Amino acid sequence: xxxxxxxxxxxxxxxxxxxxxxxxxxxxxxxxxxxxxxxxxxxxxxxxxxxxxxxxxxxxxxxxxxxxxxxxxxxxxxxxxxxxxxxxxxxxxxxxxxxxxxxxxxxxxxxxxxxxxxxxxxxxxxxxxxxxxxxxxxxxxxxxxxxxxxxxxxxxxxxxxxxxxxxxxxxxxxxxxxxxxxxxxxxxxxxxxxxxxxxxxxxxxxxxxxxxxxxxxxxxxxxxxxxxxxxxxxxxxxxxxxxxxxxxxxxxxxxxxxxxxxxxxxxxxxxxxxxxxxxxxxxxxxxxxxxxxxxxxxxxxx
Amino acid sequence: xxxxxxxxxxxxxxxxxxxxxxxxxxxxxxxxxxxxxxxxxxxxxxxxxxxxxxxxxxxxxxxxxxxxxxxxxxxxxxxxxxxxxxxxxxxxxxxxxxxxxxxxxxxxxxxxxxxxxxxxxxxxxxxxxxxxxxxxxxxxxxxxxxxxxxxxxxxxxxxxxxxxxxxxxxxxxxxxxxxxxxxxxxxxxxxxxxxxxxxxxxxxxxxxxxxxxxxxxxxxxxxxxxxxxxxxxxxxxxxxxxxxxxxxxxxxxxxxxxxxxxxxxxxxxxxxxxxxxxxxxxxxxxxxxxxxxxxxxxxxxx
Numbered sequence: 305x306x307x308x309x310x311x312x313x314x315x316x317x318x319x320x321x322x323x324x325x326x327x328x329x330x331x332x333x334x335x336x337x338x339x340x341x342x343x344x345x346x347x348x349x350x351x352x353x354x355x356x357x358x359x360x361x362x363x364x365x366x367x368x369x370x371x372x373x374x375x376x377x378x379x380x381x382x383x384x385x386x387x388x389x390x391x392x393x394x395x396x397x398x399x400x401x402x403x404x405x406x407x408x409x410x411x412x413x414x415x416x417x418x419x420x421x422x423x424x425x426x427x428x429x430x431x432x433x434x435x436x437x438x439x440x441x442x443x444x445x446x447x448x449x450x451x452x453x454x455x456x457x458x459x460x461x462x463x464x465x466x467x468x469x470x471x472x473x474x475x476x477x478x479x480x481x482x483x484x485x486x487x488x489x490x491x492x493x494x495x496x497x498x499x500x501x502x503x504x505x506x507x508x509x510x511x512x513x514x515x516x517x518x519x520x521x522x523x524x525x526x527x528x529x530x531x532x533x534x535x536x537x538x539x540x541x542x543x544x545x546x547x548x549x550x551x552x553x554x555x556x557x558x559x560x561x562x563x564x565x566x567x568x569x570x571x572x573x574x575x576x577x578x579x580x581x582x583x584x585x586x587x588x589x590x591x592x593x594x595x596x597x598x599x600x601x602x603x604x605x606x
Numbered sequence: 607x608x609x610x611x612x613x614x615x616x617x618x619x620x621x622x623x624x625x626x627x628x629x630x631x632x633x634x635x636x637x638x639x640x641x642x643x644x645x646x647x648x649x650x651x652x653x654x655x656x657x658x659x660x661x662x663x664x665x666x667x668x669x670x671x672x673x674x675x676x677x678x679x680x681x682x683x684x685x686x687x688x689x690x691x692x693x694x695x696x697x698x699x700x701x702x703x704x705x706x707x708x709x710x711x712x713x714x715x716x717x718x719x720x721x722x723x724x725x726x727x728x729x730x731x732x733x734x735x736x737x738x739x740x741x742x743x744x745x746x747x748x749x750x751x752x753x754x755x756x757x758x759x760x761x762x763x764x765x766x767x768x769x770x771x772x773x774x775x776x777x778x779x780x781x782x783x784x785x786x787x788x789x790x791x792x793x794x795x796x797x798x799x800x801x802x803x804x805x806x807x808x809x810x811x812x813x814x815x816x817x818x819x820x821x822x823x824x825x826x827x828x829x830x831x832x833x834x835x836x837x838x839x840x841x842x843x844x845x846x847x848x849x850x851x852x853x854x855x856x857x858x859x860x861x862x863x864x865x866x867x868x869x870x871x872x873x874x875x876x877x878x879x880x881x882x883x884x885x886x887x888x889x890x891x892x893x894x895x896x897x898x899x900x901x902x903x904x905x906x907x908x
Contacts (some may be wrong), residue, residue, distance in 0.1 A: 308686055315731050322634060330907060357616045362795035391844035396875055423850060427827075427829070427830045428740035428830065429830065429832075433831040433899065437611075442889065444723065446830070447827045447828065448843035449827075449828065457616065467668070469626045480828070484824065484827045484828070488827070491828070494632065494819065494822060494825065494828045495828060496827040497814070497815055497818050497819055498815070498819070498825065498828055498830070498832075498833045498834055499829070499830060499833065501811070501814070502811065502832045502833050502835075502837075503810055503832060504869070504872050505836060505869070506832075506867035507872065507884075507885055507888045507889075508865060508869045508871075508872055508888070509803070509804065509868075510888040510889070511808055511868045511871075511887060511891070512799070512861065512864045512865045512868045512893035513799055513800070513805070514887070514888065514890065514891040514893050515861075515868075516799050516861065516864060517796065517799055517800070520796060522786065522788070523796065523800065525728065525729075525749045525751075525784070526678060526730070526749065526751065526784045526786070526788070526793070526796045526797060526800055527800040527801070528729045528748070528800070528801060529798075530731075530732065530801055530804045530805060530808075530839055531800045533804075533835055533838070533839075534804040534807060534808065534835075534839070535804075535837075536834060536835070536890060537832055537835075537836070538888050538889055538891060539889055540889075541888065542882050542885040542886050543882070544695070545885055546881050546882045547886065549872075549876045549881055550876060550881075551876065552879050554875045556873070556876055557873055557876065558870065559814065559818065560819075560869055560870075560873040562814045562817060562818060563810060563811065563869060564866050564869050564870060565868070566811075566813045566814045566817075567806070567807070567810045567862055567865060567866050568699045568862075568866060569810075569813075570806050570809065570810055570860070570862065571862040571863065571866075572852075574852060574855045574858055574859065575851065575855050576850035579848050579851055580808075580844050580845070580854075582813065583844040583847060583848065584813040584844050585813060585816070586813035586816065586840050587808045587809075587812070587839050587840055587841055587842060587844065588708075588816065589813070589816040606638065
């Protein structure tokens with residue numbers, strides 16, 4: 305029975321999760337763990353009940369522990385708290401890369417690591433960070449991906465379809481999230497294209513504009529919605545993204561290479577029929593119409 | 607005195623301009639010129655008063671003529687109608703490239719071409735096209751750029767600060783547009799970065815996703831707002847963009863090269879301090895805070 309939840313890292317995701325639980329679940333006490341000044345703001349805003357800057361102290365008496373720091377910090381947090389976990393606590397995380405932390409959990413907890421650690425990733429976020437932007441509706445309609453090494457089948461085993469794992473997923477459904485299951489490797493490969501590449505493309509576009517137009521007078525008057533929209537993500541937190549980029553390096557090298565080639569193809573075809581052909585082809589991309597597999601769309605039934 | 611306006615090309619821009627005039631100006635009769643089936647829809651929707659598929663017939667009796675077809679078609683239209691212009695008519699255009707059409711006007715009308723042809727570009731649009739998406743508010747708050755070869759000074763000459771040029775600009779202010787003046791070369795160089803590059807980046811990103819993830823099940827579940835936003839523009843009209851890309855080729859080759867290099871810098875720095883540095887730098891791009899020159903922001907006073 306989950307009655308006390310530790311959230312290690314009360315940035316945008318951690319504090320939005322806390323706020324969503326406050327708004328849509330009952331009987332939970334939430335302890336936040338972060339730097340003291342961040343915790344003071346989170347408590348003042350009524351987002352957390354208790355504040356504790358030491359992660360080992362923070363998890364005491366908790367049944368559910370969410371790691372919601374940047375991905376590199378999540379690895380360190382998991383290593384730090386592992387020897388001190390309350391006997392029946394379930395640890396999960398919210399990081400954008402899954403292979404490294406899933407491997408660390410096996411190293412720390414052995415073959416049945418899934419009993420102690422459930423690798424997760426809510427596909428939600430903003431270009432702004434911090435507890436000030438906490439949003440209790442952030443996960444409404446968003447996918448919350450879990451990545452047990454063996455895929456969906458591991459999660460529907462009887463030991464997980466009752467107890468803490470199931471209770472946690474009911475909480476996620478209560479805050480509006482849709483549960484999706486895949487493997488760590490598949491997650492990291494797909495997210496390299498659907499999330500990490502778009503972020504780096506936005507960053508590269510902003511860098512290009514900065515270099516070329518730095519002192520351009522009247523740039524705003526000569527820009528439309530397109531530029532604003534395409535560079536919005538460039539405001540994202542570098543500390544968060546350097547960890548993601550580092551941990552998903554191999555997949556991102558491929559994705560960036562392919563993107564560079566796609567730009568070069570357009571550049572070399574400017575003014576030719578091939579340009580129209582390439583443009584027409586890209587226009588067919590529509591991820592809304594991509595058929596979803598049964599494994600990815602049907603949430604496990606608890 | 608403008609009482610009859612011809613709009614050659616009643617796609618998104620042309621029909622939105624017509625609709626805006628209907629909603630915010632009085633005493634104007636609008637003749638549309640396009641393919642007969644397009645004109646039938648525009649007339650049925652109450653967007654135009656008269657329909658005429660022959661441009662030479664369409665401009666008869668008009669004081670203001672807007673070329674609102676794709677940029678290559680605008681060049682052909684200008685050449686076609688030039689010998690048939692009513693004596694005091696002012697021709698203007700709405701194309702996204704300005705150097706070519708400004709040069710053509712000089713070829714057709716000689717040194718005082720500005721009296722007959724005012725090169726223009728409303729910085730407004732959508733990823734969808736056609737009269738079905740006409741929006742009378744499309745130009746509210748948008749810049750409407752004019753590019754006389756000599757810049758602002760040419761436009762504030764007495765011959766233009768009275769008469770048709772001034773009356774046209776008052777109409778634009780009535781439909782909510784903000785008038786901006788620069789030169790054709792400067793327009794094309796800046797727009798290569800602020801508009802044409804973002805479009806091609808979105809197209810290249812969609813192509814990359816299509817190639818890498820074509821048969822990926824569950825792609826939608828593993829995508830967030832970022833991908834949707836960054837690929838929205840990829841749905842734009844290839845016919846319109848092949849003309850723009852072709853006419854602004856030299857500037858776009860530079861912009862695309864620089865974007866490819868920015869991506870390569872990120873790729874080569876994944877997992878290093880340099881990545882964070884590059885990310886931090888790009889984050890400083892904020893076109894809202896770019897100081898605007900007097901020339902670009904102060905509309906000519908009429």
